[in-house]
Amino acid sequence: MKDKILLVDGHSILNRAFYGLPDLTNAEGLHTNAIYGFLTMLFKVMDEEKPDYLTVAFDVSAKTFRHEMFKEYKGTRKPMADELREQVPIMKEVLTAMGITIIEKEGLEADDILGTLSVKCESQDFDVVILSGDRDLLQLATKRVKIRIPKTSKGKTEVYTYYDEDVVAQYHVTPDEFIDVKALMGDSSDNIPGVPSIGEKTATKIIVEYKSIENAYAHIEELKPPRAANALKEHYDLATLSKELATIEKNGDFPFELSEAKLENIFTKEAYEWFQKLEFKNLFSKFEEEDKENSHDINLKVVEDKKKALEIFDAAKKVPLVGFALKENYGISLCYNEQTYVILGDYKDEVEKLFSSPTQIGAFQIKDISKELVIHTSSNLFDGIIAAYLMNPLKNDYTYKDVAREQLNLMLDEMEPQKDLGYEAYTAFHSQPILEANLKQSNMYELFTNLEMPLVLTLDRMEKAGVMVDAKELEEYGNELQKSISLLETDIYKEAGEEFNINSPKQLGVVLFENLGLPHGKKTKTGYSTAADVLEKLAKEFPIVDKILEYRQLTKLKSTYADGLAHFIGTDGRIHGKFHQTITATGRLSSTEPNLQNIPIRMELGRRIRKVFKAKEDYVFVDADYSQIELRILAVLSKDENLIKAYQDQSDIHRITASNVFNVPFDEVTPLQRRNAKAVNFGIVYGISSFGLSQDLSITRKEAETYIENYFKTYPGIKKFLDTQVEQAKENGYVTTLYHRRRPVPELSSSNYMQRSFGERVAMNAPIQGTAADIMKMAMNQVSDELEKQNLKSKLVLQVHDELLIETHKDEVQKVKEILVNHMEKVVDLSVPLEIDIHVGENWYEAK
Structure with missing residues (x-):
């Protein structure tokens, strides 16, 4: 079998990847889609071709001219997008880390380098594969030189193969003749002027018949069509110039040692570190198992003996730091003193004692852990997910494996549950000092320890308490909404003069902008836009549009709240939703199962959903809302x-x-x-x-x-x-924020004006909204702690933006009001006073 070399057109593949994939950024805000697409394409072709040698050629700049005299023909090539430009040097560093040979030479374009190498390697009896997104490279195809060109259709990319005979079959000309076709038709994006009035179809027809531009010119009097003959006669010098421009150099002068292009293991430790930094999780499986663990030895012991388990817990209470993980049905894992244990059995009491000891507990998602435990203090707790989120709040889906990768260079795949549990504790233990140092360096350690970690226990109490919902009243509310929706449907059909699917944007667009002839219709590929901003401009003038907007609001209310809330009511008649502190970039809390942050309050029928949230018997709701806090x-x-x-x-x-x-x-x-x-x-x-x-x-x-x-x-x-x-x-x-919470603003470096404008708004608003979120969290912690400290029956049950809701025993209303005033208005000392509005009611609607 002959040796095979793969030659890659660097800028061409990067460019195709950049425009073929959606925008991606890593934690540092670096755009990565072109790099990711380049690598996936490279790996695909390598898997298919199995080359022995590999070289990537780059242009020194975006594109150079082959001769000074041609500079006047600058074409209309667009400048490289900034988001792509920043990825080029990173791509080269990644390839270097993989041990892949890169060639670039001042005065030579990448295709000149590839042309020279293809001839040289073929002459040395190599099979040659050239990967490029540029059809120009087809002129290099021979019986031994194969051109691979990726093409994307309907979101799927295929890599097409061309030997010389394939070029003839596809384009009806030989690879050499392909140059003449390109010269005649021109290519403004590649700075080739071509001959005016001659397109690809005519150019191909001419070269099929006459084989070359020179021969076609020699038969100019018989050349057809006459328009093309006249154009070639008038612009023959432009045609020959274009041919020289279109012809790839095959005898370029640059140093190249074939032995240096020999492929070794490209999945090196250095490459792995780059893949981690760029967050290319889908490509991690390319690395060998020994590289994945990067010398991290988990040293795992599974313990089933009760006496041994108790000894381990006792020892854990005497060390400065313990990595902890718990998975129901799979045990408990502790990591300390470079040893990791998975303990099987029920040791809830021992775990609670450990959490109450002076030992610092490093863990992930401590709020979820606390569902199984009673935890009284956060002073010795360190949640690695929250710490990682503070360092990069733009990423909201952290897992312990992300922390392992980012902080320990430890790449973890799927594994059996006990081993997974052990690695979680191991990662919690070893990442804690690194994350703590990062927080201190970025001036966020106090924010973490004094605000975010105490909030874990506050949110846990709220989730456990839940809020009562009257299921019968919720059903009645849904029925009332349905009546209103049905009446609106009838009115809309009457004004439209026909029945149609109001929920179908396509049908709605036709009714409004074609049948009724309303103005400002914007037609897209899928029909007229019926987005809210389009309809709102028409609502005041056209009653049918106003009714459609109301219809949308009511149907959303019914599906999301009237019907949706019912699914979350527990057997105790209460909704125990989830509050998240690592989702929003500004630090605001969010809620799910259900989302209570987005209950509509602008329309009366929307506000009325709050009536179904009721205080239990002998209790009322006390609602406190910050006045104009932002x-x-x-x-x-x-x-x-x-x-x-x-x-x-x-x-x-x-x-x-x-x-x-x-x-x-x-x-x-x-x-x-x-x-x-x-x-x-x-x-x-x-x-x-x-x-x-x-x-x-x-x-x-x-x-x-x-x-x-x-x-x-x-x-x-x-x-x-x-x-x-x-x-x-x-x-x-x-x-x-005022309390040092960071919000990265990578949008400001975008070449897209809309993105930059968005970044400017973020830069203005994030410190304000983030500071408000910080203050609200401080207030929540203080209010919740004070309710516990005074051993009151009243509980904090909901937080929505600037508002706290306390389910308050009727005997404790005055005390709760005092706690709210003292710990919301006086939570921080600012140059302006903070004020709250307090209301009391049997349900949330009355209390608001």
């Missing part, structure tokens, strides 16, 4: 004197803003002006643009610009603060 935080962070004074004087912020923005005396501000000023106040917090404000207030963009300008004149410190946040985010790559 605006108050904006005042604190911006240090704007006017806004701070307004809050210190307990003035009506929205009326003050209206007075200044609309240039009217304070006492003459109308309710509409105050509402508009309120929209400006809260819009500024979210980095609203003049366009966004104009849409919200139904005013012209110029009016919106004037509002914003007047706003910043009123509060000059805010403008300075927001601008500074964007500048710092660009410089540091992240912004921080």
Whole structure:
């Protein structure tokens, strides 16, 4: 069998991968889709071809010209996207780490290098495979040189194969003649001018008949069609120039030692580290087992003897740190003193004693562990998932294996449960010092220990307590919604003049924009857009659209809440939802099973869902809601004197803003002006643009610009603060809250204007929203702890954004109110006062 060499067109494959795959970024915000696509394509072809040698050729720049005289023909090639450009040097480093030979030479394009190598290797009796996304390389095909070109269709990529005979079969010309076809038709993206008025079909027909441009020109008088003959006659010099440009160099001068391209094991330790950094989990299986574990020896012992197990627990209470993992039905795992144990049997009491000892417990998802245990303090707990989330809040699906990979260079595949349990404890133990050091270096250790870890126990109490839901009233609410939905359906059909599927965007688009002839229809590949922003512009003028929007709201209410909530009611009549502290990038909590953060409150029928949430017998709900907390935080962070004074004087912020923005005396501000000023106040917090404000207030963009300008004149410190946040985010790559929580802003480095604009809004808002989230978490911890400390019957059961809900015994209402005031309003000392609104009711609706 002859030796085989695989030659790869580096920029070409990167470019194809970049545009063929959705955008991917790693934890550091580095774009990785081109690298990932390149590697998967390379591995696919390597598996199929099994080459003995491998070389990747790159252009020194995006593309060079083969001769100075051709510089005037610059074509219309688009500049390389920034997100692709940043991946090129990383790609080269990854290939170098894999021991793969890279060749690039000033003055030579990659295809010149490939052309030269293909001739040289074929002459040395090698089989040659060239991988490229560029059809130009087909001119290199011979009986021994195979061209592989990936093509994507309907989301699936196939790699097509071309020897010389395949080129003839596909394009009706030989590889050499293929050059002439390209020269005639031209390629603006490849800086080849071609002959005006001659396309691919005509170019192919000419070369099939005359074999070359020169011969076609020699028979110019008989050349058909006449238009092509005239074009070639007039632009023959352009044709010959194009041919020279299209011809790949086969005798390039650059150093190359074939022995250096010999393939060894490309899945090296250095390559593995790159794959970890780039987060290419799907490619980890390429590495050999001994490389995966990277010298981490778990030293696992399975313990079934009770006496031995108790000795292990006793010893664990005397060491500084223990890695801990628990899996129901599979045992308990402890790691300390470089030894990992999996203990079989029921040792709940011993575990609780361990958690109450001075030993620091490193573990993952401690809130889930606490479901099986009674844990009284978080002071000795270290949750590696929460620590990893703080370091990278853009990633919200951490597992212990992610931490093992990122912190220990330890790649773990699926394994049997006991071994998996052991590795979890092992990872918890060994990653804890690294994560702690990272938190301290980034100034987030106090945030972790004083806020996030205590919150684990607070959320655990809330989940265990749950909230009662009246199933019968929920069913009645659903029936009422269905009646309203049916009436709306009838009205919509009547106004449309026909029945159709209102839930089908395609059918709805046809009815609105074709049958009824409504304006502003935007046709897409799948039909007219019926997105909310499109319909909202039409709702005021066309009643049918307003009814369709209401129909959508009601059907969502019914499916998500009236029907959806029923699935989550437990046997005790209560919903025990899950609260998550590692999901949002800003630090806000989120909830699932069900999601109670998104209960609609703008429409009365939506607010009424809160009536089904009831306090149990002899209890009421006490609801406390922060008043304008984000605006108050904006005042604190911006240090704007006017806004701070307004809050210190307990003035009506929205009326003050209206007075200044609309240039009217304070006492003459109308309710509409105050509402508009309120929209400006809260819009500024979210980095609203003049366009966004104009849409919200139904005013012209110029009016919106004037509002914003007047706003910043009123509060000059805010403008300075927001601008500074964007500048710092660009410089540091992240912004921080008042309590040092970081929010990375990789969007600011995007070449896409919309992405950069989004990044600017994030940079402005994240410190405000994140600080509000931090303060709310502090308040939750203090309120929950105080309820426990005073041994009250009342329990914290829900948190939604700026609101806390306490299921309160009727005898404890006054105490609970005092606790809420003391620990929400006085949780932190700021330059402006925090205020809460407190309401009491039998159900959540009444308490709100």
